Amino acid sequence: MQNDEILFDIPLRDLNSWRVGGVVDQFYFCTDKEKLSYNLQKRNFKLPIMFIGLGSNTLFRDGGFRGTIIAMHKGLNHIKLEDQLFYAESGVSCSKLAKYIARLGYANSAFLAGIPGTLGGALAMNAGCYGSETWDFVDKVLTIDQNGIEHLRKKEEFDIAYRHVENKKNPQEFFIAAWLEFQEGNKEKAELDIKKLLEKRKSTQPLNWPTAGSTFRNPDGHFAAKLIEESGLKGYQIGGAQVSEKHANFIINRGNASASDIENLITYIKAEVFKQTKIILETEIRIIGEKN
Numbered sequence: 028m029q030n031d032e033i034l035f036d037i038p039l040r041d042l043n044s045w046r047v048g049g050v051v052d053q054f055y056f057c058t059d060k061e062k063l064s065y066n067l068q069k070r071n072f073k074l075p076i077m078f079i080g081l082g083s084n085t086l087f088r089d090g091g092f093r094g095t096i097i098a099m100h101k102g103l104n105h106i107k108l109e110d111q112l113f114y115a116e117s118g119v120s121c122s123k124l125a126k127y128i129a130r131l132g133y134a135n136s137a138f139l140a141g142i143p144g145t146l147g148g149a150l151a152m153n154a155g156c157y158g159s160e161t162w163d164f165v166d167k168v169l170t171i172d173q174n175g176i177e178h179l180r181k182k183e184e185f186d187i188a189y190r191h192v193e194n195k196k197n198p199q200e201f202f203i204a205a206w207l208e209f210q211e212g213n214k215e216k217a218e219l220d221i222k223k224l225l226e227k228r229k230s231t232q233p234l235n236w237p238t239a240g241s242t243f244r245n246p247d248g249h250f251a252a253k254l255i256e257e258s259g260l261k262g263y264q265i266g267g268a269q270v271s272e273k274h275a276n277f278i279i280n281r282g283n284a285s286a287s288d289i290e291n292l293i294t295y296i297k298a299e300v301f302k303q304t305k306i307i308l309e310t311e312i313r314i315i316g317e318k319n
């Protein structure tokens with residue numbers, strides 16, 4: 028079995044959509060699942076191990092990550108329709124998956140089209156929008172543990188909620204692939220739904236800036252964006268990090284933001300929204316690594 032290369036001291040800013048962060052000690056691009064399994068068994072990856080997709084929901088701190096990051100998006104991107112289920116590997120981008128499903132004439136994949144991450148990230152986050160979530164469509168998943176052992180897991184083996192997914196058997200497993208069920212529909216309508224959704228996103232989200240999408244979860248009965256806007260924070264800036272003028276739940280990197288600028292802005296928004304509304308905002312994005 029041929030080994031893939033393990034890289035050292037890799038800048039995290041190249042691995043996330045905010046374009047910030049220090050360096051990761053060890054880094055490995057997964058190119059296929061047999062090699063991944065072999066490497067997890069035989070190579071002494073520095074712990075902790077974190078799997079990432081396209082880093083579109085992750086804030087890597089300026090002090091970097093003292094462990095190993097395994098990235099899925101260059102390999103593991105096979106999709107096929109088998110026995111009425113879509114089998115997709117976790118490195119497949121959500122937009123590619125949505126378009127593939129629509130092209131074969133199956134309905135309701137549009138929500139995935141605007142999520143700029145991988146299927147692995149969408150499974151980990153239960154990513155969703157406009158009333159649909161990833162796990163609504165999951166039949167079963169293939170995971171791998173830190174020892175390189177694969178597990179076929181049913182949906183019932185997970186606790187699933189709004190932007191929350193927990194493996195009840197072993198929280199230390201990572202997603203390799205999933206089988207997804209979509210209803211047969213009309214190809215033209217499915218493709219039009221995707222087009223409309225992408226147009227809507229373009230008009231409501233600051234897609235030309237580095238961002239990680241919605242920074243905060245929507246509190247019960249509220250929209251985080253509305254609370255932030257009503258607290259007068261649109262456009263508020265700390266260093267190079269700014270609350271988007273277009274969508275108040277998005278923080279954009281105006282070009283020279285550090286991860287600390289973004290984290291300080293997150294802390295400021297939480298404090299200000301609480302002061303004005305007595306509502307506690309919780310982050311949707313995941314904050315990883317060491318402070319400087």
Ligand SMILES: Cc1cc2nc3c(=O)[nH]c(=O)nc-3n(C[C@H](O)[C@H](O)[C@H](O)COP(=O)(O)OP(=O)(O)OC[C@H]3O[C@@H](n4cnc5c(N)ncnc54)[C@H](O)[C@@H]3O)c2cc1C
Nearest residue numbers: 080081082083084144145147148149151154155156202240
């Ligand atoms: C412009 C923009 C719009 C967005 N819109 C939406 C939206 O509408 N709805 C929504 O839900 N999100 C949205 N997001 C956030 C983000 O795209 C989603 O959360 C997406 O699912 C993250 O995928 P990723 O591959 O980038 O994950 P990453 O950021 O790489 O990882 C996110 C988390 O998942 C874990 N993870 C990644 N891959 C695996 C794996 N294979 N196995 C186990 N764990 C894994 C990581 O460890 C991390 O904790 C948006 C982001 C942006 C930038």
